[in-house]
Amino acid sequence: MRVPWAKIFFGAYLLFLVWADATTWNPADPDLWHRLTLGEALWQTGHFPSGDAFSYLADYQNISDHEWGGALIFYALFKGIGPSAIVGLKLLSLALTLGLLALAGLQTRRPTILLAAFYAVVLLALLPSFQSTVRCMIFTHIFLALWLLWYQMERRGHAVPLYGYIATMVLWANLHGGFAIGLAWLFGIGLVEFSFKGDYRKWFIRFGLCLLSTLINPFGWQLWTATLRALFAQRQGFGEWGPVAWWPEVMSYPGYKLLIVLIVAIFLYRTLSRTWSKVDYSLLVIITAFVCLSITSARHTSILAAVAGALLPALFPPEISFETISRPILRIGYMALTSLLLLIPLYTPLIVLSHADEFQLRYPEISCPVAATAWLKREKLEGKLLVPFNYGSYAMWELRGKMRVSMDGRYDLVYRPETYRRVDDFYLGRGDWRSLLTAPTPDAILVPRIDAIYPKLRGETAWTEAWHDTTDAVFLPRRN
Numbered sequence: 001m002r003v004p005w006a007k008i009f010f011g012a013y014l015l016f017l018v019w020a021d022a023t024t025w026n027p028a029d030p031d032l033w034h035r036l037t038l039g040e041a042l043w044q045t046g047h048f049p050s051g052d053a054f055s056y057l058a059d060y061q062n063i064s065d066h067e068w069g070g071a072l073i074f075y076a077l078f079k080g081i082g083p084s085a086i087v088g089l090k091l092l093s094l095a096l097t098l099g100l101l102a103l104a105g106l107q108t109r110r111p112t113i114l115l116a117a118f119y120a121v122v123l124l125a126l127l128p129s130f131q132s133t134v135r136c137m138i139f140t141h142i143f144l145a146l147w148l149l150w151y152q153m154e155r156r157g158h159a160v161p162l163y164g165y166i167a168t169m170v171l172w173a174n175l176h177g178g179f180a181i182g183l184a185w186l187f188g189i190g191l192v193e194f195s196f197k198g199d200y201r202k203w204f205i206r207f208g209l210c211l212l213s214t215l216i217n218p219f220g221w222q223l224w225t226a227t228l229r230a231l232f233a234q235r236q237g238f239g240e241w242g243p244v245a246w247w248p249e250v251m252s253y254p255g256y257k258l259l260i261v262l263i264v265a266i267f268l269y270r271t272l273s274r275t276w277s278k279v280d281y282s283l284l285v286i287i288t289a290f291v292c293l294s295i296t297s298a299r300h301t302s303i304l305a306a307v308a309g310a311l312l313p314a315l316f317p318p319e320i321s322f323e324t325i326s327r328p329i330l331r332i333g334y335m336a337l338t339s340l341l342l343l344i345p346l347y348t349p350l351i352v353l354s355h356a357d358e359f360q361l362r363y364p365e366i367s368c369p370v371a372a373t374a375w376l377k378r379e380k381l382e383g384k385l386l387v388p389f390n391y392g393s394y395a396m397w398e399l400r401g402k403m404r405v406s407m408d409g410r411y412d413l414v415y416r417p418e419t420y421r422r423v424d425d426f427y428l429g430r431g432d433w434r435s436l437l438t439a440p441t442p443d444a445i446l447v448p449r450i451d452a453i454y455p456k457l458r459g460e461t462a463w464t465e466a467w468h469d470t471t472d473a474v475f476l477p478r479r480n
Contacts, residue, residue: 010111011099014119017345018098021127022091026357029132030367030390031409032074032086033397038065039075040400048218051414054396056384056404056440057423059416064219064226066177070136073175083361086133093138094130098123100145101309104152114319117341118312121262124255125305128240128298133361140178141306143168147185148310155280165206166213173214177227181303183211188289192282226413233412244298256294256301259308263291266315273317283311365471366390372446372472373398381476383443386436388427389420391446406442429453437462445475 034054041049048065051058065071077085102119109115129137146168150160165186172179190203217223244253267284270276276284287307294304325331363370367390376385376399385403387395392408399405407415407423425431429452436442437460445463447454449472457463457475466476 006111010102010116013116013342013346014098014102014123015095017120017123018095019091020356021123022094022130023087023358024356025131025362026087026090026360027132027362027364028083028086028368028394029135030393031135032133033393034408034410035067035071035074035136036078037393037397037400038068039071039073040079042068042072043075043079052404054400054404055392055406055408055410055414056442057406057419058414059419060414062222063410063413064222065410065413066173066179066223066227066230067136067175068218069171069174070139070176074134084359086361087357087359090130090134090138093134093142094123094126097126097138097141097145097306098309100142100149101306104145104149104310105313107152107156107314109313112319113338113342114316115313117345118262119309120345121255121258122305122309125253125259125308126302127255128253129302136176137178139172139175140181141302143172143182144178144185144303144306145310147182148306151189152310162206162209165210169210169213170216173223174217177230179214180227180231183207183214186210188286192285195285196282198282230412233417240298242298243295244301253298253301255305256298259305260291260294263287263308263312266312266317269317270315275317279315283314287311287315368394369446369448369472370394371469372467372474375467375474376403376444376446381444384440386423386426386442386445388446388448388451389423391448395446403444406436427451427453429456441477443477447473447475449473 037054038049041053048063048068051061051063074086074089077089081088098119101122105119106115126141129135129141147165150164154160169179169182172182186203186207190200190207192198193200193203214223215221219226244256246257250257270279290300290304290307294300325334369391373395380402382402383404384406385395385399386406389407389409389411392405393410395403396405396408407420411417411420422436426433426436427447433453433456445457447457449468449470454473458465462478463475464478465473467474
């Protein structure tokens with residue numbers, strides 16, 4: 001039996017890149033903490049808490065949390081193994097996503113150095129959704145990658161059973177609101193098949209049945225109400241929901257930008273060489289649609305990476321064979337180019353691994369007020385804690401059962417946009433910021449010292465600065 005060494009080395013190469021990228025820098029994602037808080041509540045009580053169980057400014061009481069399944073998984077790992085398990089889940093989910101995409105893209109192709117370099121770019125473009133440990137969005141990437149693999153299998157004549165789509169959609173709808181992307185995929189492929197006179201009925205039937213299967217959740221049809229509210233929530237001030245800046249922030253989202261350049265280059269090659277007749281036009285339509293989607297928001301760039309990783313290799317021009325290059329100087333140039341494409345992605349992780357986080361979870365100051373919450377716990381304070389958006393989820397987790405926060409990362413599920421803006425205005429010291437001191441009155445205020453509200457609070461006679469360090473301060477009501 002012939003050993004497929006090319007596939008073994010190809011897989012080992014990509015696995016090493018995933019290992020390096022997933023363990024280099026592990027800042028705890030701000031959303032991790034409110035997922036852990038919900039997961040603990042579900043494990044201990046068996047029912048969903050009301051909106052104000054953790055927040056005193058909550059606008060919605062009956063929360064149809066489309067990430068509840070992810071919350072249970074995160075909490076079970078965190079409680080059973082520890083913070084390192086969260087990093088391990090990040091590594092596993094990224095490896096699984098890239099592996100499925102590589103299977104979809106390669107199909108019957110022989111792995112080559114150029115394809116290895118391409119998937120190194122795809123990996124780099126996926127990283128923004130995996131960079132800060134894990135979000136529930138990782139489940140959307142896994143399921144989308146699996147569906148892309150199934151799509152490629154069906155294009156080659158391999159049938160995929162209907163129950164596979166229905167089963168994964170049930171899981172998807174209970175793990176992350178990105179199941180809407182899956183439904184959009186099914187409907188969109190149906191439209192593409194209709195346009196190209198394909199078997200569009202199959203895809204529309206899948207869409208309809210998968211849409212119905214999303215009702216298999218603890219909230220019924222209310223899940224869709226919450227999901228639609230989240231999809232259309234206003235997100236001004238959140239950079240990741242805005243378009244990717246190409247200039248002057250050249251080094252932001254480098255994988256996405258390289259991928260866009262590569263897509264444009266392949267489209268130009270096909271146009272100039274007049275070889276579009278040799279490719280499936282439906283792939284061109286699908287990739288173009290996801291390029292347009294990625295332009296609208298940085299959060300969608302990793303979705304494009306998944307689609308390109310699965311479909312773009314089918315549009316690649318025929319790879320040059322080393323044996324067909326007759327001139328020695330061209331052979332040397334070809335060897336140099338392929339060596340660079342192989343070694344640059346390999347050498348870069350070797351540099352950063354020397355000071356990597358490995359499986360240690362990092363607690364960034366921008367979202368984890370560790371010292372301040374520790375002081376509040378030591379002082380056994382209870383009640384309402386006025387806290388900025390970035391700090392809310394961590395404070396909720398550390399002070400659960402003792403203090404309820406004003407605002408946390410569940411802004412599209414628990415709060416109206418005006419509530420978010422009200423808290424934001426307070427910490428910026430603008431507008432009617434004093435209203436949050438009385439309606440309702442908090443029992444403590446946690447303030448980053450760089451915020452505009454800090455010097456203003458120091459001038460308030462009704463409040464006193466009870467604790468501070470170099471980063472944060474805690475204000476308590478002044479006692480007469």
